[in-house]
Amino acid sequence: MYSIGVDLGGTKILTGLVDHVGVIYNTVERSTKAEDGPEAVIERIARSIEEVTETVSINEICGIGIGAPGPLDSLTGVVLSPPNLPGWDNIPLRQRIEERFGIPTFLENDANVAALAEHRFGAGRGVDDMVYITVSTGIGAGLILGGRLYGGAGGFAGEIGHIVVDANGRPCVCGNRGCLEAVASGTAIGRKAEQVFNRPVSAKEVAAMAATGNPEARAIFDEAIHYLGMGLVSIVNLFNPSKIVIGGGVSRIGDAMFHPLSRKVKERAFPAPAAMVDIVPAQLGPNSGLLGGAALPLTQQAGSKKAESVLKGEFV
Numbered sequence: 317m318y319s320i321g322v323d324l325g326g327t328k329i330l331t332g333l334v335d336h337v338g339v340i341y342n343t344v345e346r347s348t349k350a351e352d353g354p355e356a357v358i359e360r361i362a363r364s365i366e367e368v369t370e371t372v373s374i375n376e377i378c379g380i381g382i383g384a385p386g387p388l389d390s391l392t393g394v395v396l397s398p399p400n401l402p403g404w405d406n407i408p409l410r411q412r413i414e415e416r417f418g419i420p421t422f423l424e425n426d427a428n429v430a431a432l433a434e435h436r437f438g439a440g441r442g443v444d445d446m447v448y449i450t451v452s453t454g455i456g457a458g459l460i461l462g463g464r465l466y467g468g469a470g471g472f473a474g475e476i477g478h479i480v481v482d483a484n485g486r487p488c489v490c491g492n493r494g495c496l497e498a499v500a501s502g503t504a505i506g507r508k509a510e511q512v513f514n515r516p517v518s519a520k521e522v523a524a525m526a527a528t529g530n531p532e533a534r535a536i537f538d539e540a541i542h543y544l545g546m547g548l549v550s551i552v553n554l555f556n557p558s559k560i561v562i563g564g565g566v567s568r569i570g571d572a573m574f575h576p577l578s579r580k581v582k583e584r585a586f587p588a589p590a591a592m593v594d595i596v597p598a599q600l601g602p603n604s605g606l607l608g609g610a611a612l613p614l615t616q617q618a619g620s621k622k623a624e625s626v627l628k629g630e631f632v
């Protein structure tokens with residue numbers, strides 16, 4: 317039995333045929349060209365699904381899972397109005413794909429999908445309580461609590477990037493101040509560096525300069541890590557996870573980031589939960605979106621009662 321994962325991003329659509337242990341058989345990558353509007357993009361998704369399933373029978377596919385940029389409503393399968401899909405406004409993406417193929421289809425936001433992928437196939441395998449955090453241009457997260465994806469009352473839980481770590485700090489895109497994302501994301505690091513060095517500097521470059529001993533870069537990098545650490549302290553105290561899995565571009569900095577983060581958590585969180593948590597890099601890299609999409613129909617926590625029906629065999 318196979319599952320189809322679709323990673324719908326602002327610039328590309330990555331689609332793959334995946335089995336229940338996460339082996340990827342076929343993949344297709346297409347440009348999103350979001351500017352062409354939702355109809356054209358839905359058509360591209362449908363074509364890519366047709367291409368990756370050419371070699372198998374439709375009866376061998378248990379479902380289609382789509383990871384898409386938020387905000388979206390995973391229960392109804394409607395994409396609301398994501399900033400990086402211009403022109404998308406209340407698009408019933410799940411329904412459109414489900415009607416086209418007659419296969420149970422699921423929709424989740426990209427951070428939750430990546431969390432599911434790491435939980436089922438990657439760094440969080442075998443763990444019931446795990447927090448996945450992606451640190452790149454923004455900071456996103458997905459919560460796996462008690463073995464299930466946790467969305468809260470309305471599916472909006474897990475906005476760890478908007479934990480306030482500096483009450484009077486820098487303004488955030490959400491309208492608040494001093495959010496983790498406003499002080500520790502790749503964008504925040506780059507913005508601070510631009511002020512200090514008077515030229516555009518990426519977060520990666522700041523990390524490289526810090527590693528060679530540049531004192532200004534060191535200070536910028538240390539400040540971001542400090543705030544990220546404070547965010548992790550709150551997460552550890554709040555959820556008592558056994559793993560915190562960190563992905564996204566900034567996490568590729570490696571030990572220079574993971575060692576101080578672990579140290580801060582040991583110093584500042586409650587000792588018992590701090591002793592239980594491993595803070596580790598994500599394992600799945602650029603395929604996490606498509607693997608997490610494929611995990612949606614394969615898991616019972618996929619946002620709706622329908623997933624349980626799939627597992628009971630009502631749809632297959």
Ligand SMILES: [Zn+2]
Nearest residue numbers: 478488490495
């Ligand atoms: Zn915010």
